[in-house]
Amino acid sequence: MSATRLFLLLWALVLAGCSSFGGRDPLQVDLAGMEPLAGEGLEVRFTLKLRVQNPNESAIHYSGVALELEVNDLPLASGVSSQGGTVAGFGETLIEVPVTLSAFSVLRQAWNLGGGAPLQNVPYALRGKLGGGLWGTRRFSDAGVLSLPEPRDTP
Template sequence: MPSAAFRHLLAGLLALALTACASLTPHDPLHIDLVGLEPLPGQGLEVRFAVKLRVQNPNDSAIDYNGAALQLEVNGQPLASGVSDQSGRIERFGEALISVPVTISAFSAMRQAWGAAGYQAGEGLPYVLRGKLAGGLFGTQRFTDSGLLDWPQPPATP
């Protein structure tokens, strides 16, 4: 017959296992919208921006995060990347604004200018924004957004 200490240990391990399984329940993906770009001081030939994202949590549990990372590709080529050690909480069925500084190197800007040379007014440049909100071993939330950046139309001449 098992001792009382063994039964308590077994019950504790069972409770821990059930808690771990509950934390692995699937979550709906976060909804991310780019809501703004603010210029930041750069060094040398780099260009820096603060990317403002609205993050919506469509889940029934809050999301705690302690860092963010972004990568932006335009026209199939890397353009900008950035990280932030910002931390916070997005409540269940809530939203938050997150700011992540990103850098565009001179080389990336030249590559983009070369690649966009064939695009005409009214055409869109495809983009992909990938990122993550760090939340520990099982709490990291990854996200992706994609679409077309509208190439500006020239003003109509009278």
């Protein structure tokens, strides 16, 4: 087989392999809960619980998680975990990721929200990825608004 034919055959295999990666529906990732962790110094730490749903037929294997949380268009927290696992096809799993809020980011949020007004309709954005090797990394995002209930007047 000539070098040209071998090159064309390999190129066709690469293109066919790349086309098999397309057509996957995005993961659905929702914030399922938060639990406080012990922090050091001026940092605040939480464990974020993420519910990850896989709307695809094939399972997704991951080997690490990274995420960033923005509130009111400002960075608030970030976290990573070397936790690995599998999200079954048409299945879901709960992933826990420790995140850190620096004192500076908390102060910046307080300054931006200022005025003592109730926290209503504050936009948030959650972005991250499930690590899965060279072509298996799956990115995710979630956005919405946070509204904390106003304190009740007690008689």
